[in-house]
Amino acid sequence: MISPAGRMARRVAARLTVTMALTVAATGCVDGTGAGSVTGEATSITVLDYYTQESEHTQWNEVLSACGRTAGVEVEHTSVPPASLIPRVLRQASSRTLPDLLMLDNADLQQIAQTGALTPLQQYGIGTGGYTKGILSAGTYEGEVYGLAPYVSTVALFYNKDMLAEAGVAVPRTWDELKEAAAGLTRHGRYGMALDASATSESSWQFLPFLWSNGGNEKQLDTPQAAQALQLWVDLVKNGSMSKSALNWTQADVHDQFAAGRTAMMLNGPWRISALEKDKNLHWGVATVPVPRTGQTPVTPLGGEVWTVPQSPSADRQKKAAEVLACLTTASNMLTLAEQHFTVPSRTAVAARYAEQDPAMAVFVRSVEGARVRTGELGVRWPRAATGIHTAIQSALTGEQTAEEALRDAQRIASSD
Numbered sequence: 386m387i388s389p390a391g392r393m394a395r396r397v398a399a400r401l402t403v404t405m406a407l408t409v410a411a412t413g414c415v416d417g418t419g420a421g422s423v424t425g426e427a428t429s430i431t432v433l434d435y436y437t438q439e440s441e442h443t444q445w446n447e448v449l450s451a452c453g454r455t456a457g458v459e460v461e462h463t464s465v466p467p468a469s470l471i472p473r474v475l476r477q478a479s480s481r482t483l484p485d486l487l488m489l490d491n492a493d494l495q496q497i498a499q500t501g502a503l504t505p506l507q508q509y510g511i512g513t514g515g516y517t518k519g520i521l522s523a524g525t526y527e528g529e530v531y532g533l534a535p536y537v538s539t540v541a542l543f544y545n546k547d548m549l550a551e552a553g554v555a556v557p558r559t560w561d562e563l564k565e566a567a568a569g570l571t572r573h574g575r576y577g578m579a580l581d582a583s584a585t586s587e588s589s590w591q592f593l594p595f596l597w598s599n600g601g602n603e604k605q606l607d608t609p610q611a612a613q614a615l616q617l618w619v620d621l622v623k624n625g626s627m628s629k630s631a632l633n634w635t636q637a638d639v640h641d642q643f644a645a646g647r648t649a650m651m652l653n654g655p656w657r658i659s660a661l662e663k664d665k666n667l668h669w670g671v672a673t674v675p676v677p678r679t680g681q682t683p684v685t686p687l688g689g690e691v692w693t694v695p696q697s698p699s700a701d702r703q704k705k706a707a708e709v710l711a712c713l714t715t716a717s718n719m720l721t722l723a724e725q726h727f728t729v730p731s732r733t734a735v736a737a738r739y740a741e742q743d744p745a746m747a748v749f750v751r752s753v754e755g756a757r758v759r760t761g762e763l764g765v766r767w768p769r770a771a772t773g774i775h776t777a778i779q780s781a782l783t784g785e786q787t788a789e790e791a792l793r794d795a796q797r798i799a800s801s802d
Contacts, residue, residue, distance in 0.1 A: 427702040429459040430709065433474075434488035434690070435467040444725045452712030458705045478502060483695040485706040489532060491523035491691050492759045492767060498526035499765060503693045505529040509707035511714075515732040523758040524691040532691030535713045536728035539685040539752045540591060540654050542675065543661075546668040548575075548649040556672045557650075560595075560617050563675040567626035570649035578621055579639045579648035582631040582778050589774040590686055590759075591636070591652050592618075594674040596774075597684035597757065603770045604762050606777070607789070607796040613677070615788040619781050632782055643669075654688065655749045658727045671748045687756040689728065729753045766799070773798035 430453070436445045442464050453460035463484070465473055471493065477483045489497060497503060506513070506524075513521060513530050524532030544556055552570050557563040567577030581587045595617060596603070601610035621627035634642070636653055643651040644664060652674065661669055674683040692713060694706045712718060719730035723739055729749050730736045740750040760767045773795030780791040 425701070427458055427699065427705045429461055430456075430485035430702055430706050432460055432462045432486045432488075432706075432709075433470070433484040434462075434464050435470045436488075437464045437466055441726070444722075448713065448718060448722060449709065452709045452718070455712050456705050456708035458709070460709065474502075483697065485695070485697060485702045486709055487693045487695050488690050489693060491532070491534065491537075491687065491689055494524055494532050494691050494693070495526045495760050496765045497693075498529075498531045502695055503531040504696055504703060505531060506533065506694065506707065506710070509694070509704065509711075511707060511711050515734060517733060517754055517756075519687055519756050519758055519761075520731050520753070522761055523687055523689070524693075532693040533710065533714050534689045534691045534731045535719050536723045536726065537687055537689035537731050537753055537756070538654050538656065538728045539688060539749060539756045540594060540652055540674060541685075541748050541752060542650060542672045543643060543653055543657070544650045544670050544672065545643070545646070546670050548646075552649075556670070557675050558672070559675055559679055560677050564617070564620060564624070564626065567621055567650065568624060571626050575646065576628050576642075576648045577626040578650045578652075579627065579634070579642045580618075580631060580652040581634055581636045581639055582618065582782055583634060584632075584775055584779050585635070586768075586771040586775060587636050588778050589771040590688070592774055592778060593686040593757075593759070594683055597686075598674070598676045598681060602762065603759075603767070603774075603799070605796065606770065606773055606799055607793045611792050612788045615777060615781050615792060618778065619788055622782050629782065632779060655727045655729070655746060658745055671745060673748055673752055682755060683752060685752045685756045687753065687758045689731075763799075769801060770795075770799040 432449055434445065436442050446462050449460045449462050474483070474487070474497065483502065507530060511533065513533070520534060520537055521530065523534060523537070524530055542557070548570055549556065554566045554569045555562070557566040563578070570577035581591045592614065595614035596611055599610045599614045601608055601614055622629055622631070639651050640653055640657045640660065642648045644661065644667060661667060674685060676683050692710050694703055694710060697703050714731070716732060716735045719732060719735050720739060722728070723730045727746070729746065730739050733754070736750045736753065740747040763770055776798060777791035777795035780786040780794070781788045786794070
């Protein structure tokens with residue numbers, strides 16, 4: 386599946402085009418090509434997401450159709466490429482054909498909710514109990530819950546068990562251990578560590594655990610804590626433990642390097658597990674992201690999508706869409722979806738049961754408990770900070786600037802209008 390950060394990276398430019406025009410357009414009447422009649426009992430609802438991969442679309446279509454039957458409506462399910470979702474939402478808003486049920490990357494939620502295009506879920510009586518504060522905040526804007534996630538994800542450290550055993554290297558838990566392990570695992574044709582340092586928001590996503598776990602904050606990027614986190618990445622490249630090609634690698638590329646044996650460790654998400662399990666000769670494990678000092682708990686970014694009910698003149702269609710959304714977030718459907726997509730059920734109790742039955746996911750379940758949403762501090766200004774971060778990563782890892790210099794520029798980007 387496409388990673389949450391990958392989706393975000395390919396849509397960041399599109400997100401920046403969201404304007405207050407949605408506020409007016411989202412509340413207009415609906416024509417015959419969209420949500421249907423304003424009055425009368427709804428017999429169908431429209432659904433929009435970006436799950437375009439065939440297997441992923443099919444799995445979601447089955448769950449949505451089943452939830453539609455429970456609500457007594459037929460579901461008209463449409464998927465568009467990730468980069469096309471927000472532009473399509475803008476077009477549908479202007480033509481007054483917003484879908485009845487809309488999926489958004491959680492980093493997009495606040496920008497769309499700010500326009501007035503979404504309805505608070507409380508008015509439909511949808512329960513919000515059983516979620517961690519971080520997960521619930523992913524769908525919250527100005528104190529109102531506008532979206533709920535059936536599942537979430539984050540990142541962790543994958544390692545090749547055979548390579549670590551051969552080199553006599555323990556799984557690193559701290560930054561010093563990570564540098565030592567990566568150096569000890571590096572051989573001709575193989576690096577010790579791989580991660581995404583590309584000029585996209587995927588690298589910003591992968592940098593956040595290091596920034597946050599060291600006490601840094603996206604609100605102020607030019608701090609010693611942020612510089613120390615970036616210097617760790619610089620040191621890995623400088624000492625030859627990490628390829629400079631990481632500057633051009635996506636998270637999918639990082640996975641390919643790991644699967645091919647060209648790196649002993651990688652930072653990535655649980656959505657890679659499905660492919661890893663297909664290679665029976667690859668013996669891998671997963672651990673939490675290394676932290677600055679022994680005894681600390683890593684703070685990782687929260688990935689995943691939230692489902693929302695847009696404004697519509699048809700109260701019945703909104704009600705039916707809300708019933709389908711509630712169905713998607715039942716314990717049984719959360720578990721089914723998490724198993725299909727190698728993600729973490731959003732409700733804490735369901736996630737705990739999931740961790741018991743799938744040890745490979747236990748690390749991600751633990752990390753999600755304290756994960757933060759990317760928009761938690763900056764809200765609609767997060768994309769600027771993301772741009773500043775990945776720009777700084779590029780400058781520092783290429784040696785064009787020191788970590789401190791690169792992050793001073795990053796702060797200027799993040800603070801720009």
